[in-house]
Amino acid sequence: MSRYAVDGYFFTQQVSGIQRYAIELLAELDKLLDPGELELVVPPDTHTPDYANITVVPYENAVLAGRGTSWEQQDFPRYLAKSGRRWLCLCNVIPLWSSGSEGIAVLHDVCYKARPDFFTDLRGRMSAAWHCTQYNAIAAKAKRIVTVSEFSKSEIMRYYHVAPDRITVIYNAWQHMERVFPDPMVFGEHTKWPRLKPGEYYFSMSNLMKNKNFPWVLRAAQRKPEAVFAIAGGGSLTEEAEALGLDHLPNVVYLGYVTDGEAKTLMKHCKAFVFPTLYEGFGIPPLEAIACGAPRVMVSDTPCMREIYGEHADYIDLKTNDGNVDDFTPGRDAAAVLQRYSWAESARRMLTLLREDTL
Template identity: 40%
Template sequence: MNIHKNKSPIAINGQFTARRMTGQERFAYEIITELDKICKKGEFELIVPQDAKDIPKLANIPIIKYGKAKGSLWEQTFFAWYTILHKRISLNLCSIMPLLKPGIICIHDLSYKVNPQYFTTPYAKISQWWHKLQYYFAWKFSPIIFTVSEYSKQQMIEIYHVNPNKIVVIGNGWEHFNRIKEDETLKKRKPELFTKPYFFSLGSLAPNKNIQWILKVAQRHWQYNFFIAGKADLKAYGEDYKECDYPNVKFLGYISDGEIKYLMRHCKAFIFPSFFEGFGIPPLEALSVGAKVILAKSSCLPEIFGNSGYYINPNNTNVDLDEILSNQVESVDKVLNKYKFDRFAGMIHEHLKPFLFASNKQHRRATF
C-alpha cells in the first residue's frame, strides 16, 4: 500500500492557547513553534477554540478556530468532533485528549496517581479522577505516548505496566527565554528590593512546590532577602505563618517575564525546592541567564540537571545556603545543549512520520 495515499494532516489540540501560560502550555507553544519550522505544509493543523489568546505565529501549520466551548468541554466536544468529522488523528501535548477519539498524547508526569496527598479538595479530586481516566485511555488506545523524563517513563512502566516501546522520552527547553527582554528598569523603579543580596523563586499554592522550605530557611538567613513571584502569599500557608516572622521574605505576586529574567540574572541563586516535578522549566531558564540553581534532590530533577545544580533535601531546612553554594558544580553547557525545544520538536516530528501520510484505514488502529 502506498502510505502517501489519502494524505491527512495531524490535528494538534490547541486548547492550551486559551489558558494561562504555565509549564505545559509553554511546552506546547514552543514545540509547535519549532515544528512549524521543520514540517511541510499539509502535515499538521492547529485547532483552537474561539477564545484562543496565545496563538503562536506559524508559517506552515494552518490555524483553525473551531467551536465556542471552553476548557476541557471544548476538547471533549468540538475538538473531538473535528477529528471524527475530518478523519484526523490528534496530537495532544498537555496531558488531555478527546476520549471519543483518542490520539497521540504527551503525559508529562503521573502526579495525579503517585501523589494523592496533594488532591484533597472536591475540585482537586475531580481533576485527579479525570487525569487518571486519561491515563487509562492513553495506555489502551494511544499509539505513541510522549513524556518529558525517564523518571516519568519508568513510573508508567512500573505502576501501569505500559509497553515501554510506545513511550518516547523528550523534554523541555529554554530558548524562549532569549526572546524575553530583560526589564532593566526594575532596580530603579523598586530600589527597596535591592538593599541586600537576594534569593529568588517562583511560587505557587500547589503543595508539591514546597514554598514552606524557603520560609523556614529564610529565618536562618537574615542577611538575605527571599523573593517569591507568582500566585502565592504568606496567608495561604496557614495561621502559623505571620509576616512579622518573615521580614526578609517578599511575595511579589505576578510579575512580568522581563522582571523575572532580571531577578533571575542578578539573584544569589534561584531556589526550586519541589517535592515533585514533571520537569522543571524555571531552573532551566535561570541557568540560561547564568544564575546558580538550588534544587531539591527529588523526582526527575537530578536526571534533568545532573551535576550543574546545588542539591538540597526538600524535607531538611537545617541548611547553610552559603555552604551549599561553596560546592563545585559542573558547567551548565551540557544541560542547556541537551534540553532545547528545537531538538525535541525534531524528535516528535520523526516519530510522527508514520502517521503523517498514512491512509485513514491505517489510522483506525489508534481509535475505538
C-alpha cells in the same frame, strides 16, 4: 503518512510549563513540516501565532459548542471525526470519546496518581479524579505517549503498566528565554521592590501546589534572617504563609506575578535560584534561570532533578535539610547544562513520531 490535528485549547490558557512546551514545540515544528501536514484546531476567536506550514482551524460545532473541557471533549473530537485526522494532544488531556485508539498524547507527569497526599481538599480531590481519568485513558488509547523525562517515563510504566516502547522522551528546553528582554526597571529608581539589590537575594518562583514546597523557602528565610528571599507567585502565597504561622518574616519579599522580563532580570541578578520541588516531570524554572544567567541554582535532590541537571546544580537533600540554603551538594558549571536541551531537537524528535508509518 498520517495526518494529525493538534488540540489547541492551551492557547486560551495562562502559560505555565505545560503550555510553554506546547507553544515552543509547535513553533519549531512549523519550520520542519510540509504545508498542511499538521492542523492546529482552536476555539473561535483564539489568538495564535502566524505559522508558515501549520494550518490554524477555528472550529465550533453549532449544536454542541462549548468552552474549556466541553470544547476539548465535544467540539475537538467532532472535528477529528469530520476531518479524518488523528489527535496530537500536548497538555495531558485527550478527547475521551474519540473513535478508535488513535493519536499521540504528551503526558508530562503523573503527579496526581503518584502523590495523592498533595491533593487532599475537595478541589484537589476533584482535580485528581479528573487527571487520573485522563491518565488511564491515555494509557489505554494513545498509540504513542510522549513524556518529558526518563523519570516521568518510569512513573508512567510503574503506575499504568505501559510498555516502554510506547513511550518516547522528548525534553523541555530553554531557548524561549532568549526572546525575552530583561526589564531594566527591576532595580531602577522607581522599582516596585526597593529592598532587592543585585546579587543580594535568593529568588524563588512558587504557587500553592504542594509539590512546589513553598513552606521550605519560608523556613529557609526563617533560618537565615540576614538574607533576603524574593518569592514570585500569586497573592494567595501570603495567606498560605499566614496559615503556616510564617507571615511575620521581615526578610521575605512577595513579588506577586512577575512578567517574563522581570523574571529574567530577577534570575540573572539573584544570589541563587531556589527550587525545592517535591515532585516534577521535568522542572523547567531552574533551566530558565540558568539560561538567564543565574550564578547558582539550588534544586531538590530527587531522581528527576538529578536526571535533568546532572552535576550542574546545587542539590538540597530534603530528607535532612529543612530550610538551610547553606547545606547543599555543590554543582559545577551550571551553564554547561544548556547544551543538553534544544526546542529544535525536541521538535525533530516529535516530527519523527508524526511521520512514523506504524502509527
